[in-house]
Amino acid sequence: MAEGATGLLAGIERVGMDRRRGGFSRHGFDYAEMELREWFSEQADRRGLDVRADRNGNLWAWWGPPGPNAVVTGSHLDSVPGGGAFDGPLGVASALAAVDLLRARDHVPRRPLAVVVFAEEEGGRFGVPCLGSRLLTGGIVPKDAARLMDGNGMTLAEAMSGAGLDPQRIGRDGEALRHIGCFVELHVEQGRGLVELDAPVGLATSILAHGRWRLTFFGEGNHAGATPMSDRRDPVVPAARTVLAARRIGESVPGARATVGRLSPNPGGTNVISSSADLWLDARAADDAATRAVVEQVTAAAKDAAADEGCELLVVEESYGGPVTFDEGLRGTLSAVLGDVPALPTGAGHDAGILAAEVPTAMLFVRNPTGISHAPAEHAEPADCEAGVRALATVLGHLTSTTGRTPW
Numbered sequence: 384m385a386e387g388a389t390g391l392l393a394g395i396e397r398v399g400m401d402r403r404r405g406g407f408s409r410h411g412f413d414y415a416e417m418e419l420r421e422w423f424s425e426q427a428d429r430r431g432l433d434v435r436a437d438r439n440g441n442l443w444a445w446w447g448p449p450g451p452n453a454v455v456t457g458s459h460l461d462s463v464p465g466g467g468a469f470d471g472p473l474g475v476a477s478a479l480a481a482v483d484l485l486r487a488r489d490h491v492p493r494r495p496l497a498v499v500v501f502a503e504e505e506g507g508r509f510g511v512p513c514l515g516s517r518l519l520t521g522g523i524v525p526k527d528a529a530r531l532m533d534g535n536g537m538t539l540a541e542a543m544s545g546a547g548l549d550p551q552r553i554g555r556d557g558e559a560l561r562h563i564g565c566f567v568e569l570h571v572e573q574g575r576g577l578v579e580l581d582a583p584v585g586l587a588t589s590i591l592a593h594g595r596w597r598l599t600f601f602g603e604g605n606h607a608g609a610t611p612m613s614d615r616r617d618p619v620v621p622a623a624r625t626v627l628a629a630r631r632i633g634e635s636v637p638g639a640r641a642t643v644g645r646l647s648p649n650p651g652g653t654n655v656i657s658s659s660a661d662l663w664l665d666a667r668a669a670d671d672a673a674t675r676a677v678v679e680q681v682t683a684a685a686k687d688a689a690a691d692e693g694c695e696l697l698v699v700e701e702s703y704g705g706p707v708t709f710d711e712g713l714r715g716t717l718s719a720v721l722g723d724v725p726a727l728p729t730g731a732g733h734d735a736g737i738l739a740a741e742v743p744t745a746m747l748f749v750r751n752p753t754g755i756s757h758a759p760a761e762h763a764e765p766a767d768c769e770a771g772v773r774a775l776a777t778v779l780g781h782l783t784s785t786t787g788r789t790p791w
């Protein structure tokens with residue numbers, strides 16, 4: 384069972400492969416993610432860990448009986464559409480490998496230790512990122528969550544029922560939260576920070592504020608050949624102008640990011656002038672005010688573009704999270720036990736960022752030589768993955784070596 388993180392990842396390297404997009408498409412409660420959940424439960428069973436699903440669809444594997452002040456580690460198994468192999472699964476595989484390493488070192492935890500798999504972290508299916516951790520912490524209204532719909536018209540409630548969960552019971556889970564003494568998530572780095580620092584492993588300091596907004600442009604569906612150019616209300620035109628505005632405005636706010644990664648003309652026929660077009664804006668910046676400023680400017684540009692084309696515009700905020708600074712006390716402890724590891728910020732969102740509002744939280748990053756993430760070129764070298772496992776095992780070993788009220 385000592386295959387290490389890379390060996391564990393090799394066991395799932397074909398699950399959810401996306402031939403059309405490249406990379407992997409594994410989304411909350413879909414066929415691929417359910418297969419990965421089964422893989423996780425089996426791996427946990429083999430290690431004698433007690434696996435339970437909570438009422439929000441997150442999986443917990445316990446070393447020792449579940450109880451308060453547990454040290455929790457883990458990540459997620461879902462991906463973005465056409466994503467890489469490491470974002471999420473590396474944290475889960477490293478957690479299992481760290482358990483193996485602690486056992487090889489004859490470590491006996493003096494407080495419970497759990498490996499968690501959060502559901503639908505990327506929001507690739509139901510649109511809201513960190514859905515499992517948001518539900519757990521009460522960061523989304525349960526009835527709003529239950530109604531979220533995937534691209535095929537299936538609701539989250541239906542998908543959860545299909546996975547054997549009761550959608551009536553989703554929402555803040557005080558008991559599960561009371562069990563968490565602290566949370567440490569290991570993740571592939573989504574940038575070149577550690578490459579530039581020449582370090583295999585680092586600690587996270589902060590996450591940018593970020594959110595998602597859906598802009599729907601309503602025009603008039605019609606025939607591409609029979610409709611003169613002067614007689615159109617084509618919603619794709621203001622959508623295209625909004626893409627350019629997002630680029631310009633994102634560049635004008637220092638440190639901000641504005642991205643349109645998803646644009647969907649409806650009904651979507653080559654010879655059809657669309658009746659509407661959905662565009663999703665992902666906006667991020669150092670604080671709430673800067674993020675809101677980006678969104679306000681982009682939506683103002685979208686409104687003008689819609690008016691010029693005789694279209695209507697509807698803007699819906701699908702998710703938002705303010706900036707996160709990870710717990711300095713916990714980070715200080717990790718830094719002390721790991722020695723000289725660099726600390727760096729990230730622009731990527733994580734379940735650890737959601738949990739940070741509830742419990743002391745920290746993150747370990749593993750070097751990514753390409754610096755690319757959310758794409759098939761995302762990578763981590765086996766030696767760096769094992770350095771990550773050793774760092775995580777050292778941290779978990781330290782945090783579970785006391786019985787005091789807090790783990791550090």
Ligand code: GLV
Nearest residue numbers: 505512730731732
């Ligand atoms: C998730 O990885 C995100 O940053 O959107």
Ligand code: MN
Nearest residue numbers: 463470505757
């Ligand atoms: Mn991601």
Ligand code: MN
Nearest residue numbers: 470471504570
């Ligand atoms: Mn991730």
